[in-house]
Amino acid sequence: MAGIPEYIIDQVRERTDIAEVISKYIPLKKAGRNYRALCPFHHEKTPSFMVSPAKQIYHCFGCGAGGNVFNFLIKYERVEFPEAVRELAKNAGVTIPETSSAGAQKSSLTEKLHVLNKLVADFYCENLRKGQAQAVSKNYLVKRNINQNLIERFMLGYAPKSWNGLLDFLKKKGYDESVLQKSGLIIEGRNGKFFDRFRDKIMFPISDVKGRIKGFGSRALDNSMPKYMNSPDTFIYNKGNHLYGLNLSWEEIRDKNSVVVVEGYTDLLTPFQHGIKNIAASLGTALTLEQIRLLKRYTNNIVILFDSDQAGENATLRSLDLLVEEDVKVKVVQLPKGEDPDSFINKNGPDKFKELLNSAQDLFDYKLNLLLSRHNAADLEGKALVANEMLPLISKIKNAILQSGYLKRLAEILIIGEADLRRELAKVKPDYSYHYKPYGEPQAEPLKANMAEKILAGLMLEDRNFVRSVKENLNCGDFKDISIKRIVERLFEYYDMNVTIGVSKLIDCFKDEENVRASISELIATCENLVDKKKNLDDCIQWVKQCGLKDKLKNLCKEIKTAQNSGDESRVVDLVIKYNDMMKEVRT
Numbered sequence: 001m002a003g004i005p006e007y008i009i010d011q012v013r014e015r016t017d018i019a020e021v022i023s024k025y026i027p028l029k030k031a032g033r034n035y036r037a038l039c040p041f042h043h044e045k046t047p048s049f050m051v052s053p054a055k056q057i058y059h060c061f062g063c064g065a066g067g068n069v070f071n072f073l074i075k076y077e078r079v080e081f082p083e084a085v086r087e088l089a090k091n092a093g094v095t096i097p098e099t100s101s102a103g104a105q106k107s108s109l110t111e112k113l114h115v116l117n118k119l120v121a122d123f124y125c126e127n128l129r130k131g132q133a134q135a136v137s138k139n140y141l142v143k144r145n146i147n148q149n150l151i152e153r154f155m156l157g158y159a160p161k162s163w164n165g166l167l168d169f170l171k172k173k174g175y176d177e178s179v180l181q182k183s184g185l186i187i188e189g190r191n192g193k194f195f196d197r198f199r200d201k202i203m204f205p206i207s208d209v210k211g212r213i214k215g216f217g218s219r220a221l222d223n224s225m226p227k228y229m230n231s232p233d234t235f236i237y238n239k240g241n242h243l244y245g246l247n248l249s250w251e252e253i254r255d256k257n258s259v260v261v262v263e264g265y266t267d268l269l270t271p272f273q274h275g276i277k278n279i280a281a282s283l284g285t286a287l288t289l290e291q292i293r294l295l296k297r298y299t300n301n302i303v304i305l306f307d308s309d310q311a312g313e314n315a316t317l318r319s320l321d322l323l324v325e326e327d328v329k330v331k332v333v334q335l336p337k338g339e340d341p342d343s344f345i346n347k348n349g350p351d352k353f354k355e356l357l358n359s360a361q362d363l364f365d366y367k368l369n370l371l372l373s374r375h376n377a378a379d380l381e382g383k384a385l386v387a388n389e390m391l392p393l394i395s396k397i398k399n400a401i402l403q404s405g406y407l408k409r410l411a412e413i414l415i416i417g418e419a420d421l422r423r424e425l426a427k428v429k430p431d432y433s434y435h436y437k438p439y440g441e442p443q444a445e446p447l448k449a450n451m452a453e454k455i456l457a458g459l460m461l462e463d464r465n466f467v468r469s470v471k472e473n474l475n476c477g478d479f480k481d482i483s484i485k486r487i488v489e490r491l492f493e494y495y496d497m498n499v500t501i502g503v504s505k506l507i508d509c510f511k512d513e514e515n516v517r518a519s520i521s522e523l524i525a526t527c528e529n530l531v532d533k534k535k536n537l538d539d540c541i542q543w544v545k546q547c548g549l550k551d552k553l554k555n556l557c558k559e560i561k562t563a564q565n566s567g568d569e570s571r572v573v574d575l576v577i578k579y580n581d582m583m584k585e586v587r588t
Contacts, residue, residue, distance in 0.1 A: 016092050034050050039063060119173065141156070214231075249278060264284050459536070
């Protein structure tokens with residue numbers, strides 16, 4: 001598989017604990033034999049994401065995502081299978097042997113883009129160190145007191161002014177335009193010719209926490225041009241999934257158990273240079289769910305420090321709702337009007353900036369003070385406007401004591417009745433999300449055919465003896481669900497070969513069939529809470545049999561009607577006899 005021997009993949013799988021790997025990305029909570037978490041692949045409030053150490057699988061009951069440890073890494077890190085194996089092999093202490101077979105070491109697109117981005121970053125760095133534009137570009141950084149050490153540490157660079165400076169450089173290195181297009185580094189013009197996306201700009205490489213360059217941010221030197229430009233979304237880069245500077249600050253964030261979140265590149269660089277290293281930048285936007293969950297790997301304490309203009313205030317307000325939903329302890333720092341972290345430090349010094357950080361307000365006070373500055377709370381309409389904007393935030397606070405305390409304070413500040421506020425709070429509609437409901441609960445209604453198929457397949461995945469029982473009573477054609485049928489076919493094959501296969505390895509048999517992989521993890525979870533598994537097996541076998549018979553009866557009825565319409569009496573008699581014989585097999 002992509003040049004990695006199967007026995008090596010097996011070794012990596014056997015030496016890797018899925019719960020340990022996933023816990024590095026999201027916080028897991030013990031739930032019986034398994035672990036629960038908020039799903040990292042969709043937005044939810046109630047944990048529906050399950051990790052089974054026994055089966056070495058994960059499954060989300062909300063969005064249906066599921067698979068083994070390789071699939072998790074592929075989906076979360078947006079890498080391909082070989083890269084996921086290599087990453088886990090490093091952690092497991094498994095050496096992947098070099099192979100000289102043709103194409104075996106062919107790089108995945110992910111690897112190609114990472115290598116390309118590093119080469120491009122070096123190109124930009126070299127342009128900043130020397131060249132005609134050195135004085136202009138360096139002057140921009142000097143004005144902001146960004147020293148050489150910081151320039152080198154963050155790999156700051158300069159994109160030349162020419163239309164194809166980077167393109168020509170990369171062509172000489174053997175790159176073709178198709179790969180460069182996928183990187184987002186070049187653009188195709190109307191005449192079909194390609195040119196550089198970034199020109200005459202200070203360049204800021206954007207890396208993941210492992211230091212792999214995913215994309216680029218830029219700042220125009222020509223004031224007539226748009227000030228900021230980022231890489232477009234690519235196979236390896238999505239702006240909302242990354243935080244600038246986190247690759248160099250995550251350890252400090254973890255050690256201090258706190259992070260300061262700013263908007264832009266220089267907003268981060270200047271404080272970092274002055275010793276405030278538990279810091280990350282949201283790349284000029286409100287925090288996304290993915291960015292918040294990324295920060296939660298290292299701390300649950302977030303200080304928001306966005307610009308003091310209208311856009312910064314609105315970005316802060318949008319971030320607050322998500323932060324509260326994610327149960328993060330959040331504070332907000334307000335800069336003087338017209339200031340950003342870079343300008344404030346350069347005017348007032350780092351000590352004043354640290355004092356400002358220490359004066360951070362809690363989320364309630366920040367939002368309330370901001371609303372009071374926008375609305376006239378002296379009249380009833382103003383009070384209603386403030387209350388209507390505060391109540392959704394209060395409704396998201398999970399701690400009942402905190403929620404009650406904030407409600408009481410709001411009533412006191414607005415000078416209105418607390419009971420009235422509580423009535424309005426009750427009207428706030430929650431954002432409905434997927435909720436976890438364990439499978440295998442007592443069924444109030446008869447099992448549906450699809451659930452019966454799920455239980456049978458799930459039990460077969462648990463115990464080889466169940467495979468024998470199903471095989472003796474049913475065939476693959478009796479299963480209507482396409483994904484389940486594929487799984488049953490494979491289980492029957494392994495049974496006939498007298499081979500026992502683990503669930504995690506079985507998942508890899510369907511590496512190109514995501515629906516089947518997700519079904520396997522769902523089937524395991526479906527059967528986990530069943531009490532009498534043998535009885536469930538027998539009942540479901542009968543149910544699937546009966547469903548198959550009923551389908552055949554329906555088809556017979558159609559055939560009888562067709563024979564009657566055509567006047568074929570002898571065929572009608574034969575079909576009716578067949579119908580009556582089949583009816584005896586159907587339970588009433």
